[in-house]
Amino acid sequence: MYKRIFVNQCGYLPLMEKLVTFRCCGKDEPVRFHVRKSDGTQILSGIAAKRVENPSAQEINYIGDFSQVTEPGRYDITAEGYGESDSFEIGGDVYGDVFQKAFRFFYLQRCGCAVKPDEDSPYSHGPCHTSPAILYGSSRTKDVSGGWHDAGDYGRYVAPGAMAVAQLLYAYEENPALAGQYACPDRGVSCQNLTPFLHEIRYELDWMLKMQAGDGSLYHKVSCRSFCGFIPPQFEKDPLVITPASVTATADFAAVAAMASRIFRDRDPGYADVLASASRKAYEALGQIELPGGFRNPEGITTGEYGDVCDKDERYWAAAELYKTFGEEKYRKDFEALAAERIFHGYGWEDMGSYGNRAYLTAGRPVDEDLARRIREEMLRLADSLSETVLSDGYGTSLSPDGYIWGSNFYAANNGIHLYDAYLLTGDEKYRNAAASQLHYLLGRNPMGVCYLTGCGTDPIRRPHHRPSGFVGRAMEGMLSGGPCSGRLDDVARQILPEGIAPAKALVDMTGSYSTNEVTIYWNSAFVQLLAEMTLTCGQR
Numbered sequence: 001m002y003k004r005i006f007v008n009q010c011g012y013l014p015l016m017e018k019l020v021t022f023r024c025c026g027k028d029e030p031v032r033f034h035v036r037k038s039d040g041t042q043i044l045s046g047i048a049a050k051r052v053e054n055p056s057a058q059e060i061n062y063i064g065d066f067s068q069v070t071e072p073g074r075y076d077i078t079a080e081g082y083g084e085s086d087s088f089e090i091g092g093d094v095y096g097d098v099f100q101k102a103f104r105f106f107y108l109q110r111c112g113c114a115v116k117p118d119e120d121s122p123y124s125h126g127p128c129h130t131s132p133a134i135l136y137g138s139s140r141t142k143d144v145s146g147g148w149h150d151a152g153d154y155g156r157y158v159a160p161g162a163m164a165v166a167q168l169l170y171a172y173e174e175n176p177a178l179a180g181q182y183a184c185p186d187r188g189v190s191c192q193n194l195t196p197f198l199h200e201i202r203y204e205l206d207w208m209l210k211m212q213a214g215d216g217s218l219y220h221k222v223s224c225r226s227f228c229g230f231i232p233p234q235f236e237k238d239p240l241v242i243t244p245a246s247v248t249a250t251a252d253f254a255a256v257a258a259m260a261s262r263i264f265r266d267r268d269p270g271y272a273d274v275l276a277s278a279s280r281k282a283y284e285a286l287g288q289i290e291l292p293g294g295f296r297n298p299e300g301i302t303t304g305e306y307g308d309v310c311d312k313d314e315r316y317w318a319a320a321e322l323y324k325t326f327g328e329e330k331y332r333k334d335f336e337a338l339a340a341e342r343i344f345h346g347y348g349w350e351d352m353g354s355y356g357n358r359a360y361l362t363a364g365r366p367v368d369e370d371l372a373r374r375i376r377e378e379m380l381r382l383a384d385s386l387s388e389t390v391l392s393d394g395y396g397t398s399l400s401p402d403g404y405i406w407g408s409n410f411y412a413a414n415n416g417i418h419l420y421d422a423y424l425l426t427g428d429e430k431y432r433n434a435a436a437s438q439l440h441y442l443l444g445r446n447p448m449g450v451c452y453l454t455g456c457g458t459d460p461i462r463r464p465h466h467r468p469s470g471f472v473g474r475a476m477e478g479m480l481s482g483g484p485c486s487g488r489l490d491d492v493a494r495q496i497l498p499e500g501i502a503p504a505k506a507l508v509d510m511t512g513s514y515s516t517n518e519v520t521i522y523w524n525s526a527f528v529q530l531l532a533e534m535t536l537t538c539g540q541r
């Protein structure tokens with residue numbers, strides 16, 4: 001069915017702002033629409049009068065507002081000539097299931113142990129990638145088993161892993177009640193003093209600890225030399241190779257280990273100590289690594305590169321986070337020296353500045369008040385520009401037409417987090433609404449009319465680029481697809497999508513399209529953090 005009405009398929013919390021998008025074909029005029037309850041009773045009629053020319057979707061949209069509807073129930077929206085929307089729910093717990101699935105994904109991505117979510121899960125597997133890995137360019141080997149598979153492939157990469165952990169720790173700190181609802185699928189294993197949520201995060205931290213070299217630096221990644229076919233993880237038996245260390249991996253680890261050490265402190269002091277000393281050691285090693293131009297895959301290795309030419313933002317994050325956790329002046333000085341050059345922003349795998357800003361502003365220790373003020377000002381300026389885009393976009397996304405790059409959904413989610421930062425700084429609801437709008441976009445109010453989280457909503461992504469899903473023939477639930485990528489950067493995208501396709505429609509829901517439809521741990525972590533923030537505050541006015 002060709003859709004012309006677009007809503008968040010996973011629904012809305014009662015007090016959330018609720019906007020619906022109409023795709024105009026034919027008559028270009030305001031749309032009279034009706035909100036119906038599942039028993040057919042019509043409960044609201046309205047006019048969608050806001051008209052938007054939409055260059056990202058290359059169409060005209062009309063936007064309607066049904067925020068007035070707050071009563072729990074199942075609904076859909078109709079309009080003459082437009083058909084009907086996907087049905088959706090309004091209620092206090094509409095995202096409970098979404099959260100469970102999106103977070104359970106990390107358990108299912110575990111490497112190095114048996115994974116058994118339930119008796120008859122097709123994604124169960126025995127321990128994978130357990131053989132000692134070769135240190136690149138030598139004949140020595142090292143045990144670096146554990147951690148989460150990065151994505152649709154089975155590589156394990158430190159920088160994006162650290163970033164994912166940081167976002168999950170933020171989700172935990174910001175919304176402990178939601179994190180506390182997570183039911184651990186790892187039955188029979190004790191979470192000791194940790195909640196199941198933290199226990200899962202520890203799985204990745206334990207692996208990163210193994211990725212630390214004797215000199216304190218972090219090996220950039222471990223994987224086979226090239227990507228394998230669509231086989232389950234335990235069948236990938238090629239030799240594992242550990243690549244040389246990088247500044248980005250080392251700084252990101254120093255930062256996230258400091259953060260985790262603070263958060264784990266009262267539940268597991270022994271583990272917090274281990275993290276603290278590993279963090280300091282990594283930070284010290286930063287002075288010794290010279291890597292002009294950033295990490296590059298060494299010859300013969302063709303798996304995920306995560307190259308990043310600028311490592312200042314990673315050092316910036318590390319300095320701020322270590323200052324917050326350990327309080328030593330040298331960390332503060334390092335941060336302030338970098339900030340004097342430039343205030344960094346970003347929640348991506350290559351742009352870590354915003355983690356640094358958050359840590360500095362919440363250090364709970366003496367800071368340079370003038371610098372803190374400038375950081376806040378810049379954060380608000382960023383949020384203002386994002387919020388302008390949100391208001392001018394037909395689907396409420398924060399992405400401009402040239403923003404549909406590889407992992408565009410990740411950028412949408414991270415922009416939601418930036419907007420939420422501005423809400424925290426000002427208490428202004430417009431930022432929170434713009435942040436929530438990113439969630440609605442990801443879950444169905446988008447030009448593809450899909451729910452980008454597998455296994456959720458009425459019309460989810462079905463064929464993500466994910467080896468276990470491809471092998472089983474059914475999408476694992478709870479994974480955020482990368483989303484439209486207008487560059488058509490894989491063969492399938494080039495075959496299926498016409499040149500000049502509307503950027504926001506450059507998605508192919510087929511297994512082969514890794515540039516538009518892959519999944520990763522750090523895209524899911526962004527989603528989980530945004531969800532945690534939205535469910536925390538959108539319930540209240």
Ligand code: G3I
Pocket residue numbers: 150151152153155303304305306405406407487514518519520
């Ligand atoms: O930053 C530029 C931007 O300035 C420019 O306007 C835009 C235009 O295309 O490109 C931007 O760079 C892109 C970059 O992602 C942005 O983060 C590159 O073109 C694009 O090639 C690059 O894609 C990365 C991709 O690996 C290829 O290197 C993705 O971010 C990254 O998420 C992805 O990661 C892969 C791993 O390598 C392997 N495992 C799966 C994972 C997800 O697909």
Ligand code: 9MR
Pocket residue numbers: 151152153227229303304514518
């Ligand atoms: O599966 C790989 C995916 O995880 C990566 O993001 C992507 C880009 O590096 O590459 C995928 O692997 C493809 C390889 O690059 C080219 N041959 C086909 C592979 C997918 O089956």
Ligand code: ZN
Pocket residue numbers: 110111112128129149154233
């Ligand atoms: Zn594995």
